[in-house]
Amino acid sequence: MTTDVYAVPTQQDFALPGIADVFVHAATQIHRAAAEIWPGEPVSLEGHVPSVTGYVHRARVGGRTLYAKTSILGVSLVSLLRGTCGSWPEVRQAQEKYVTQPDGLLAREAAQLRVLNAMDRPRVCAVAGIRHGVIFTEPVTGPSLGELLLVQPGDTHELLTSTFAELRPLHEPGASLHLGPGGVIGERSIAGTFLRKFNGLSGALYIDRLGAERCEPGPRGETVELMLRNVDRLRRLRMTLAAAEGPTLAYGDLKPEHVVFPDGPDGRPVLLDPGLLRASPMTDLAKLISRTVLFLAAHRPGAETASHVVGGLQAFAESQVVGLSGCERGVVLRGLLTLWLMDTVNILTTYLSAPAALPLPALGSALVDRAVPVSAFVDEVSEALANPAVEWVAWELALSSAFLVAS
Ligand SMILES: Nc1ncnc2c1ncn2[C@@H]1O[C@H](COP(=O)(O)OP(=O)(O)OP(=O)(O)O)[C@@H](O)[C@H]1O
Ligand SMILES: [Mg+2]
Secondary structure: OOOOOOOOOOOOOOOOOOHHHHHHHHHHHHHHHHHHHOOOOOEEEEEEEOOOOOEEEEEEEOOEEEEEEEOOOOOOHHHHHHOOOOOHHHHHHHHHHHOOOOOOHHHHHHHHHHHHHOOOOOOEOOEEEEEOOEEEEOOOOOOEHHHHHHHOHHHHHHHHHHHHHHHHHHHOOOHHHHOOHHHOOHHHOHHHHHHHHOOHHHHHHHHHOOOOOOOOHHHHHHHHHHHHHHHHHHHHHHOOOOOOOOOOEEOOOOOHHHEEOOOOOOOOOEEOOOOOEEOOHHHHHHHHHHHHHHHHHHHOOOHHHHHHHHHHHHHHHHHOOOOOOHHHHHHHHHHHHHHHHHHHHHHHHHHHHOOOOOOOOHHHHHHHHOHHHHHHHHHHHHHHHOOOOOHHHHHHHHHHHHHHHHO
16 A cells, blocks of 8 residues: 545646546556567456556456556555646656656565565565566465455464464564665555654645545544544554564565465465565554454454454464563554554545545445444544553453454
């Protein structure tokens, strides 16, 4: 995920990029890149995969299917359509230069996939090619972690254990040496994204406009009010987080859709869409918990399934802090909870601020409809967390509230 923030246009007649401009341009770039990498092969675009981040398409190239992805200026489509990078002619001009840069977002993603493919773990999708800021990856087929959690919720702990086993080499001290400082995807930092989104005046304007094109006035007003409180509390809680950079790597965008089990639930998973950054392994745990709870909040699988999955998340998270002293455990839990809530706010507000014309992933649309209960969940837990003495109380409350919002 990349950050979306509102620009404050200085002229009333500022022409925002249109969705058709962006999609036609992106599709053309995919065709052009495929034609240059595989000259003479027929290319057709099959299915668009809705994303608020980049433009993703399944593509037929010759006889095979690939996933093609392109990013415009490394910012989210939400930011782009809101005018953060200027008018469409300005964006086009900047993008021509951007795709030639060796440190563009997708150039870094391709480099990361190559580094990871050279390691024993984690298993990741293979890069088929990259050209003009378009990356092609080989398809990974099989159920995602999210799909498996819905059909075998009693195996949550085992599924998380095998996912994190893949990440062990990244989570070891010294792992950051695998990547040069320019190779990280800092855009995936939870706290960094939160600060960029909710900074100063533009942050206040951003919250004020949440849901303007997607929600009814009643729930919209409630969501804005809750988010104002949430953001204010989380900004203060951020001060208690440990230093962001460290000797370990975090996978970055670890969410249930990015973990695929091509050999079934007992086999090793394959990960998609890395966003490696120098951060604590707790960052990965926080993101996976946040996105799993949101995945459930969108699917509403019922109390029994939600209880198994949330219980599995709890058991797995507690197994990660088991050797620590009481005091250390408190600090780690506080950090984990803060990052969990920040990530939930980051992604929910992105969906809420997407222009109506941008097709959202099904998960995003479902979460827009559940904006009030999800925002209220963050409100309740961040309030408990604001009390410095009671990490375990906040942790237990987070899990019981997560179960309610997820069932
Ligand atoms: N190589 C692949 N094999 C299988 N599925 C893929 C592959 N690449 C992408 N996908 C599917 O397309 C979705 C979007 O791709 P990707 O995550 O790379 O783009 P994105 O713009 O970062 O989207 P998001 O912000 O939703 O993560 C993935 O969640 C996955 O469902
Ligand atoms: Mg992704």
